[in-house]
Amino acid sequence: MTPGVRPLVAGNWKMNGLKASASEFRSMLDGYGEDLADLTGLMVCPPATLVLAFAQMSQDSRLSVGAQDCHAEPSGAHTGDLSAEMLADSGAVAVIVGHSERRQNHNEGDEEVHAKASAAWRAGLTAIVCVGETEYERQEGETLDRVGNQLAGSIPDGATADNLVVAYEPVWAIGTGNTPTATDVAEVHRFIRTRLRERFGAEEGGRIRILYGGSVKPSNAEELLGVDNVDGALVGGASLKAEDLLGIAMTYRTLKA
Numbered sequence: 001m002t003p004g005v006r007p008l009v010a011g012n013w014k015m016n017g018l019k020a021s022a023s024e025f026r027s028m029l030d031g032y033g034e035d036l037a038d039l040t041g042l043m044v045c046p047p048a049t050l051v052l053a054f055a056q057m058s059q060d061s062r063l064s065v066g067a068q069d070c071h072a073e074p075s076g077a078h079t080g081d082l083s084a085e086m087l088a089d090s091g092a093v094a095v096i097v098g099h100s101e102r103r104q105n106h107n108e109g110d111e112e113v114h115a116k117a118s119a120a121w122r123a124g125l126t127a128i129v130c131v132g133e134t135e136y137e138r139q140e141g142e143t144l145d146r147v148g149n150q151l152a153g154s155i156p157d158g159a160t161a162d163n164l165v166v167a168y169e170p171v172w173a174i175g176t177g178n179t180p181t182a183t184d185v186a187e188v189h190r191f192i193r194t195r196l197r198e199r200f201g202a203e204e205g206g207r208i209r210i211l212y213g214g215s216v217k218p219s220n221a222e223e224l225l226g227v228d229n230v231d232g233a234l235v236g237g238a239s240l241k242a243e244d245l246l247g248i249a250m251t252y253r254t255l256k257a
């Protein structure tokens, strides 16, 4: 945690969810009471097909809806792509960019992620920029170099605590059940915090949320979310079950007690 920073627990549904998932979403809405909302922000990033429906359902709640990717251009001849403006128009307030699955499956490099983050800002969305090392890079001792390069290359100038969230997601921890030790998480998050302060100023850089992502579940949330400079979680698999995502958010009851 970072003193004075409201954490965020965000669920990344990836390519999962049909209209029938609305009941799962409604359970999240119902479970996200005012007492929990006082402790942490809660967001669901469903597939783009559900953004509009979920945004409409959550209109009077404090649960927010994000998207998982956007194109860098506002409109044009890009069959199958969606612009940040379209996502904002559908009710998204944030968009994940540079997730490792997009970096790997779609060959997205830092330059493209940078353009997508700029597009998010142009449309008034918060950019959730993902960074993280592969297993090989960790074994070779290259973790901080890799993360440092991704931060420098993927985040445009002008980041603030409102328009940027950084998600540290070690690639080898995603969907594997493996997580780094709390000490390793602390080292990387401290490094990211230092870089953000250097680039965006001590105060603004000190307030930008840095989420941890990779096999977060209710049973390990307390250990991971309690680490210094960990300001919430980006949750994949466990976010598909309302009780698990809420269970992770509820960790803040214990941590703030």
Ligand SMILES: O=C(CO)COP(=O)(O)O
Residues within 6 Å of the ligand: 012, 099, 169, 173, 174, 175, 176, 177, 213, 214, 215, 216, 234, 235, 236, 237, 238
């Ligand atoms: O990629 C992730 C979130 O963006 C993490 O996924 P898992 O929580 O399934 O490991």
